[in-house]
Amino acid sequence: MRSFAVSVAVGTSALAVVLTATTATRVQAQANPAASPEYYTHTVKPILLANCYRCHAGMNHRGALVLDSKKGILHGGKDGAVLIPGDPANSMLIKLIRHEGPADDPMPMPPKGKLSDADIAAVTAWVKAGAPMPDDQ
Ligand code: HEC
Numbered sequence: 001m002r003s004f005a006v007s008v009a010v011g012t013s014a015l016a017v018v019l020t021a022t023t024a025t026r027v028q029a030q031a032n033p034a035a036s037p038e039y040y041t042h043t044v045k046p047i048l049l050a051n052c053y054r055c056h057a058g059m060n061h062r063g064a065l066v067l068d069s070k071k072g073i074l075h076g077g078k079d080g081a082v083l084i085p086g087d088p089a090n091s092m093l094i095k096l097i098r099h100e101g102p103a104d105d106p107m108p109m110p111p112k113g114k115l116s117d118a119d120i121a122a123v124t125a126w127v128k129a130g131a132p133m134p135d136d137q
Contacts, residue, residue, distance in 0.1 A: 034122075034129040041134060044126045047119045051110050063106055070133045079106065088127040097123060 033039050048067050054060065057068035065082060066072030076082045082093040095101035096109040097120055108114070115123075126132075 032125075032129055034125040035132065037132045037134040039126055039129075040132060040137065043122050045137070047115065047123060051115060051119075055110075070135065070137045073131075073133070077106070083127055083131050085131040086128065088124045091127050094124055094127055 034043075048056075052067050055062040056065050056072075061072075063077040063079075065077030066075070073083065074081075076092075079092065081091075083091045088094040092101060092106070093109070096106060097115050099108040099114060101108060114120075
């Protein structure tokens with residue numbers, strides 16, 4: 001009888017832990033939309049498509065960099081990784097779109113013009129959140 005009471009108590013507290021963890025995850029996802037893979041699909045990918053794909057997708061891999069697949073983004077370019085998930089300040093792709101990287105080789109991206117502040121902020125938030133992408137992208 002005593003052991004039954006103990007196991008009920010343990011079971012209840014385990015359930016409480018599970019519920020707390022689930023709630024915490026949900027709260028975090030709400031607080032930071034960039035932490036979900038859908039953010040890439042709906043927000044980041046269209047920015048890359050409009051501004052980068054003509055040189056970094058399909059037949060074009062300028063700087064040996066392909067940006068239209070998860071594999072390509074994670075592989076990086078001729079100088080290595082372009083993203084460090086969680087660390088936008090040290091991610092080359094972010095430095096280049098902020099025009100904070102080298103003046104040439106590699107030069108600021110895109111080579112002509114600059115993304116809007118909102119687009120730069122969106123891509124930066126995504127890298128900061130760990131650059132999550134759906135596997136089939
Ligand atoms: C008009 C063509 C063109 C467009 C548009 C363009 N790029 Fe590039 N990109 C290049 C070329 C050419 C290089 C390699 C030259 C160099 O290293 O300076 C390069 C290099 C890079 C590199 C460095 C790769 C490495 O390993 O050295 C990154 C990161 C990059 N581009 C990101 C982007 C992003 C992000 C966009 C869109 C916001 C973009 N590029 C748009 C032509 C382009």
